[in-house]
Amino acid sequence: MKRLILEQSTRSGSLAVMEEGRSLLSRAWTEDRFHTQQMFGVLAEVLAVEVARLETLDSFGVGLGPGSYSGMRMALTAVRGLALPSEREVYGVSSAEALAWDEFQRTSADRVMVLGDARRERCWRVGYERGNGLPVRCTEWELVPQVDCFSGVPPGARWVSPDWERLAPQIGAAASRAAVDWADAVRIPTAEAVGGLIEARQRVGVASDPLEPLYLHPAVTVAPRY
Amino acid sequence: MIVLGIETSCDETSAALVRAGREVLSQVIFSQVALHRPYGGVVPEIASRNHVEKIMPVISEARAQAGLDWDRIDRIAVTSGPGLASALMIGVAAAKSLSLRLQRPLVAINHIEAHLYSAFLDPAAPDPAAACPLLVLIVSGGHTCLVRMSKPGVYRLIGQTIDDAAGEAFDKGANLLGLGYPGGPAIDRAAQNGNTQAIRFPRGLTRRPHHHDPTHDLLCLSFSGLKTSLLYHLKDHPLVPGDSRLADLAASYQEAIVDSLVRRTDDALRDEPYLAVVGGVSLNRRLREQMTALAARRRVRLLMAPPTFCADNAAMIAGLAGSPAFAKQPERLPMDLDVDPSLELNFNLSSATLT
Amino acid sequence: MKTDFPVAGTLYETKTPEETWAVAEQLAACLPVRAVLALHGELGAGKTCFVQGLARALGILRPITSPTFTLVQEYRGSRRLVHMDLYRIGSPDELLHLGFEDYLQEDGVLAIEWAERAGDLLPPDTRHLYFALQADQGRHTIRIG
Numbered sequence: 001m002k003r004l005i006l007e008q009s010t011r012s013g014s015l016a017v018m019e020e021g022r023s024l025l026s027r028a029w030t031e032d033r034f035h036t037q038q039m040f041g042v043l044a045e046v047l048a049v050e051v052a053r054l055e056t057l058d059s060f061g062v063g064l065g066p067g068s069y070s071g072m073r074m075a076l077t078a079v080r081g082l083a084l085p086s087e088r089e090v091y092g093v094s095s096a097e098a099l100a101w102d103e104f105q106r107t108s109a110d111r112v113m114v115l116g117d118a119r120r121e122r123c124w125r126v127g128y129e130r131g132n133g134l135p136v137r138c139t140e141w142e143l144v145p146q147v148d149c150f151s152g153v154p155p156g157a158r159w160v161s162p163d164w165e166r167l168a169p170q171i172g173a174a175a176s177r178a179a180v181d182w183a184d185a186v187r188i189p190t191a192e193a194v195g196g197l198i199e200a201r202q203r204v205g206v207a208s209d210p211l212e213p214l215y216l217h218p219a220v221t222v223a224p225r226y
Numbered sequence: 227m228i229v230l231g232i233e234t235s236c237d238e239t240s241a242a243l244v245r246a247g248r249e250v251l252s253q254v255i256f257s258q259v260a261l262h263r264p265y266g267g268v269v270p271e272i273a274s275r276n277h278v279e280k281i282m283p284v285i286s287e288a289r290a291q292a293g294l295d296w297d298r299i300d301r302i303a304v305t306s307g308p309g310l311a312s313a314l315m316i317g318v319a320a321a322k323s324l325s326l327r328l329q330r331p332l333v334a335i336n337h338i339e340a341h342l343y344s345a346f347l348d349p350a351a352p353d354p355a356a357a358c359p360l361l362v363l364i365v366s367g368g369h370t371c372l373v374r375m376s377k378p379g380v381y382r383l384i385g386q387t388i389d390d391a392a393g394e395a396f397d398k399g400a401n402l403l404g405l406g407y408p409g410g411p412a413i414d415r416a417a418q419n420g421n422t423q424a425i426r427f428p429r430g431l432t433r434r435p436h437h438h439d440p441t442h443d444l445l446c447l448s449f450s451g452l453k454t455s456l457l458y459h460l461k462d463h464p465l466v467p468g469d470s471r472l473a474d475l476a477a478s479y480q481e482a483i484v485d486s487l488v489r490r491t492d493d494a495l496r497d498e499p500y501l502a503v504v505g506g507v508s509l510n511r512r513l514r515e516q517m518t519a520l521a522a523r524r525r526v527r528l529l530m531a532p533p534t535f536c537a538d539n540a541a542m543i544a545g546l547a548g549s550p551a552f553a554k555q556p557e558r559l560p561m562d563l564d565v566d567p568s569l570e571l572n573f574n575l576s577s578a579t580l581t
Numbered sequence: 582m583k584t585d586f587p588v589a590g591t592l593y594e595t596k597t598p599e600e601t602w603a604v605a606e607q608l609a610a611c612l613p614v615r616a617v618l619a620l621h622g623e624l625g626a627g628k629t630c631f632v633q634g635l636a637r638a639l640g641i642l643r644p645i646t647s648p649t650f651t652l653v654q655e656y657r658g659s660r661r662l663v664h665m666d667l668y669r670i671g672s673p674d675e676l677l678h679l680g681f682e683d684y685l686q687e688d689g690v691l692a693i694e695w696a697e698r699a700g701d702l703l704p705p706d707t708r709h710l711y712f713a714l715q716a717d718q719g720r721h722t723i724r725i726g
Contacts, residue, residue, distance in 0.1 A: 267669050269669055308651055391646070
């Protein structure tokens with residue numbers, strides 16, 4: 001089973017072609033505008049490489065966020081378009097779950113809290129426990145004020161964030177109070193982590209998450225006009 | 227040549243397959259209008275979310291309805307502007323991925339030019355080259371302009387609104403009259419048995435030096451005064467539930483918009499053999515009636531798109547991209563195509579004969 | 582020579598569109614190469630008229646139409662003008678998807694109607710202008726915030 005995976009929930013987008021959990025090829029880029037330009041350029045270049053020829057791809061994977069709306073939408077639309085004509089599989093997972101999975105592979109942590117910038121002085125957060133090969137979500141998806149972003153969580157969790165650098169000035173003091181070590185907490189979800197998690201989930205028969213970006217915010221916060 | 231067209235510039239998610247620019251093999255439109263209705267206008271975030279969800283099913287359905295294999299598609303065409311940036315982006319991403327997957331050229335289409343082209347989706351319409359010179363009134367929710375096409379793809383701007391688009395004037399008027407959104411069809415219905423002359427609303431017709439050539443005038447339309455006039459009228463004479471004046475008010479308000487459009491079109495007509503009226507507002511029954519009368523009086527042939535191609539649709543995108551007369555060229559660097567929310571028609575500014 | 586932008590509290594009164602244009606032209610002359618103007622006020626308070634004046638001052642000849650449809654209209658003259666109408670923006674987050682931060686990074690004048698919808702995304706050096714139609718109809722005021 002050969003799969004092409006796109007992950008673009010942060011400005012650091014990435015692409016990987018993986019087979020049986022092994023990465024055959026990967027690319028990374030940094031988007032600065034609208035998330036349309038570089039991803040498709042990289043995609044075109046990669047599809048011309050022998051190991052990534054479209055006819056050889058059985059499946060497509062995508063990180064569903066949370067994160068940049070434009071980035072998630074572009075990546076999801078791209079894989080669905082590539083998969084459509086021959087009805088190939090598209091498998092989506094949360095980028096936060098991919099981060100947690102990656103963290104469980106690399107460390108001995110038993111619990112990982114993922115924290116992200118939800119703008120307007122708020123953070124989103126979600127927690128996972130080390131399960132039997134797969135992360136098990138142990139909290140709700142939450143939107144919390146930045147000042148409280150470490151509150152209400154039992155101590156001992158390993159905190160990671162794709163947005164740590166942007167958040168640090170606002171939540172640095174709160175991190176010190178909660179005794180969270182954020183010197184080594186910056187983690188960017190990658191296509192390889194997304195691909196690894198998909199592989200692990202499929203091994204135990206877990207289906208794709210619904211193929212829509214994880215928005216967390218409602219589409220509209222203003223009341224209807226009448 | 228068979229073109230797959232994709233349109234997501236505002237609140238309709240649409241895909242169509244069109245052969246040789248004229249023969250519509252299939253068209254699917256997912257209209258989000260009911261989702262935006264409670265907000266009295268298009269909410270960009272609602273539009274983007276629904277485009278993402280619906281775009282692939284809509285494309286898939288258009289392909290299935292046409293009964294053709296994917297490899298029969300020769301080109302992929304997509305609206306790149308004008309429109310809502312976050313909505314346009316979805317269509318462009320879908321088009322790029324299918325262009326990669328099917329190894330077919332990508333054609334970027336200007337939404338306004340596609341509306342203009344929609345008149346030629348009527349099987350009875352002449353070949354675009356044979357219809358020139360052609361005067362076109364483009365009236366929709368976002369655009370109101372008069373354009374002369376001297377040959378396919380060569381345009382002069384003759385007139386335009388200097389504030390609101392006609393469709394916006396309908397929306398704002400309907401909102402003030404409590405008729406809901408979208409305003410065009412609501413006012414059209416409410417005005418059915420009303421007296422068009424009950425209230426004399428202003429016609430905002432002015433001229434100003436043409437910004438492409440100051441030696442000529444631009445025929446201007448303005449609808450903001452009309453909206454204010456209705457606002458003040460309702461302040462002085464508030465509507466009560468079940469008010470019998472509603473039909474007269476709607477008819478008089480609609481008449482002000484229609485009459486302005488007809489008079490400006492009359493002013494713009496020279497000796498063109500054809501007049502086209504296109505865009506969502508061209509569905510308005512009073513406008514159709516009055517334009518038909520104008521065409522008879524001025525002895526021009528009136529071209530109008532069939533009703534399914536008046537509002538935003540993908541058949542006009544695929545049609546324009548596959549029209550031999552317009553000879554649209556594929557993008558040389560398709561993966562670099564960006565959206566342009568403020569895209570204008572490509573006006574020819576070289577000649578002095580503007581009006 | 583460039584004069585300073587008027588201090589907060591400065592009040593202008595206009596009776597005709599031409600007078601509103603004149604105020605816009607006067608203010609445009611005091612703006613740096615990159616400026617954000619937040620225009621506050623009800624429907625009919627003169628915001629769009631003011632933007633038309635700005636456009637004239639920036640050498641933009643084409644008509645300034647309502648940005649309601651695309652939310653953003655971009656014009657190029659001797660300087661760049663970006664006219665935004667945020668009325669239908671539900672939350673500041675939506676602005677990020679419209680490329681709001683990109684517009685802020687380029688030179689030009691960014692004139693924003695219903696700017697309060699942008700929340701904390703407005704840069705700190707945003708200049709706020711308050712438009713009002715006075716009770717004795719026909720008299721408009723523009724107050725520098």
